[in-house]
Amino acid sequence: MGTQNQSQAAPGACAAFARFVLCGGGVGLASSFAVAALAARIPWILANLLITLLSTILATELHARFTFGAGGRASRSQHVQSAGSAATAYAVTCAAMLALHLLVVTPGAMFEQAVYLTASALTGVARFVVLRLVVFARHRSQVAAVVRPSHGTVAHAGVPAGLAELCRAA
Template sequence: METAQSTQQAAPGAFAAFARFVLCGGGVGLASSFAVASLGSWLPWALANALITVGSTLLSTELHARFTFGAGGRATWRQHAQSAGSAAAAYAVTCMAMLLLQQLVATPGAVLEQVVYLSASALAGVARFAVLRLVVFARNRSQATATIRTAHAASPAGPVHATVARTSAPAGPAALCRAA
């Protein structure tokens, strides 16, 4: 898990990557729900949920590195940390949505709770996809860093200030819809 393999495959387009994201993330999420229920019969539920959440986030990050975003190998420690951060942010969004619901509606029904939770989860999932695609698994990050380091080391006059344009992973919402 320490380094990504140097061989990279072609990155899938945004729609293919999103479909893979939903398939991998949804599959791991479904398996996790059964695992939490099973483990929760032996351990306190909060502990079971925490353990399964950590394991499922590690597994999802590996799947996203290998299949969803075509990174060409195992996820790095940096990618795991960033993915965990985005998962924690998504968790916070769903918790805030449910707390807001509790503040606005005295006794919400099960259907309303599900609608709010699933809507918040979907919104957080789309945002998480964007973060993973544009930041965590963005292409040429290491190549851009190497270019700057090489330019700095090659200059006998001191530091060279370089601007590196990243064309393979543009920022912004339009980047999600553009084929890679």
């Protein structure tokens, strides 16, 4: 069907983050080893690009089905939006590895993995926020007027549901 199943409840922020770490972290960890293995055959930057593309498609599907409770496959627009945040993550991991090689003449494989995984983790947190509040936000286009929740705060039209939830929790 490709659209979100509105009858399935979206998980709370903590549950979604735990699922994000499980899915995204698992894909990211597997990707780090895949990049290292592929980089033995082709330039690292190309290996990282190929693995980033494949892992982004896989992770977006997992996030749509499991992490954010969308209830089905990710839509084309969700894949495109997710790819935008992945492009940023790709740039950060490339910059981190470039900086490492500028600062350390011959870093060992373990040091390279540590730098790569650290950069991936930092961008992963940013990706979680973007995916939760923008890409997989529910009902954001259905809110047409100012809504007054029972505790007296005001949420404005067009604000993603996840953002309103996070703001109320603060």
